[in-house]
Amino acid sequence: MxxxxxxxxxxxxxxxxxxxxxxxxxxxxxxxxxxxxxxxxxxxxxxxxxxxxxxxxxxxxxxxxxxxxxxxxxxxRLSAVKPLTLGERRAISQFLEGAVDLDDVVDRTVRLLAGLTRQVAVVQYPSLTRSIVRHIELVPLGASHVMIVLIVNTGRVEQRVVELGPVLAGDEGEGLVALIRGELNETAAGLPFTVAAARLSELAEGVGDDPEAQGADGRGPDAGSDPHAAALRTVVSSLCDALAEEREERVVLAGQSNLAKSGGDFTRSIGPILEALEEHVVLLRLLGQLSDDPDLVSVRIGAENPVSGLQSTSLVSVGYGSGAERVASLGVLGPTRMDYPTTMASVRAVARYVSQILDDNPAP
Structure with a gap:
């Protein structure tokens, strides 16, 4: 033979x-x-x-x-991944282009994948640890508070409100906010998140003021301290705290009901599969074990999945991102009796369109 x-x-x-x-x-x-x-x-x-x-x-x-x-x-041994038709590509593009922000992009993507493949779709939010700072905005709120807005290249936006006290009053307050905004962007804009966080901390440590010079309530700079130094430290500290809290990765799922339609493909009940899908840490670990090549479609089949509850399934996934760097992954999970060429083509096509959206519209 x-x-x-x-x-x-x-x-x-x-x-x-x-x-x-x-x-x-x-x-x-x-x-x-x-x-x-x-x-x-x-x-x-x-x-x-x-x-x-x-x-x-x-x-x-x-x-x-x-x-x-x-x-x-x-x-x-697939010689080539089955190409999508022009109509399928146009439908994907039109569906995703209507998204208004990153949350909408992720929501539309996961629903689109589930509908295209009739499998369980899994989409990972762009990772902050892989993202690049695009801009840091400071928005005064009244006479004593300011909103910190961090915008990264993937379209992800993080916000936090801090109290700076009476230093924001009048024209001097506007000038102080503009000065700090400029320092933050000069220090962090265009840098990977992890590098930017370290540079911001160095910036705050380098200003010539007593880091303990805080108000009696500990919430804002003391009136007797250097307003610039104390306000800068407060903003940087709050910004870094917010980023640390948001560093936890997230995944979104859709199409779990499709598993019931393939119940005959599983030797046991779908219970263990559903339980495994509830463990988002497990899914993040699986999606994270991909090549950084955004065009390489990964296929884990049956026992190749290290999670026992998923060893009667196959996971088809690929990375997506802004530019050439993969910042997250998306894919579908279903029975091993899967139309692999069509599923791989759908997953790769959707990832490419999502990457294009992030490149064209990196932030609102």
Whole structure:
């Protein structure tokens, strides 16, 4: 049996089983596919594929189904990911282009993926640790408070309100806010988040004032201290605290009900799968184990998933980001009996459109 014919027979078995969910026999392969050999030859080929652990008989019948190893070989030998039609690409683009902010982008993306693939869609929010500071804005709120607005290249926006006390009153207050805004952006704009946070801390430590010079309530700079130094420290401290709190990664899911429609594909109940999906830390870990190449689609099949509750599923995922850097990942999870070429094409196409949106509209 040649390797080419082995792959041809295996491909035919995978395609038929994905389409029908029924074990595939040699006669059906000969009738549906132009294999160029007799049914007897196909039976011999199937026997060898079974010996190699690429297919197996789920029960005492003439039909065979792919194993995890069979799916893996099929995916690894795909000559090309099936391209989406022009209509499918246009529909994806139009659906995502209507998003108004990052939350809307993520929400639309996860619903779009679930609808396209009829699987469970998983979308990770852009990671702050992989993001770049685009701009820091300070917005005065009344005579004593200021809102800190951090805008990063992925469109993510973080806000926090701090009290600076009477130093904001009058024209001098406006000048102070403008001065600090300029210092913050000169220090941090254009830098990766982790680097920017360190530079901001150095900026605050470098101003010539007593860091303990705070008001009696500890909330703002003391009236007797250097207004600039004390206000800068308050803003930087609050900004860094807010970023530290928001550093926790998040994922959004949609389409869990699709699992019920594929209930027959799971040897056990879907309970363990749903329980695993509730553990977002687990999903983040799986999505994080990707190449930084945003065009490389990762496929984990069955037992390749390290989480026991997901070992009857396959996870197809890819990174997305602003520019050439991957800042997060998205993908779909479903039964191993999956239309891999179409699913991989859908996941990659959606990731490319999301990346384009982040590049074109990095922030509101």
């Amino acid at each position: 040649s390797d080419d014919r082995k792959l041809m027979v295996l491909r035919a078995i995978v395609q038929d089983y994905v389409q029908t969910s029924e074990p595939v026999g040699s006669r059906a392969l000969v009738e549906r596919h132009h294999l160029g050999v007799s049914a007897a030859t196909v039976r011999n080929d199937m026997a060898q594929l079974e010996e190699e652990g690429l297919i197996h008989a789920p029960h005492t019948s003439a039909g065979r189904v792919p194993t995890d190893a069979g799916y893996r070989l099929f995916v690894d």
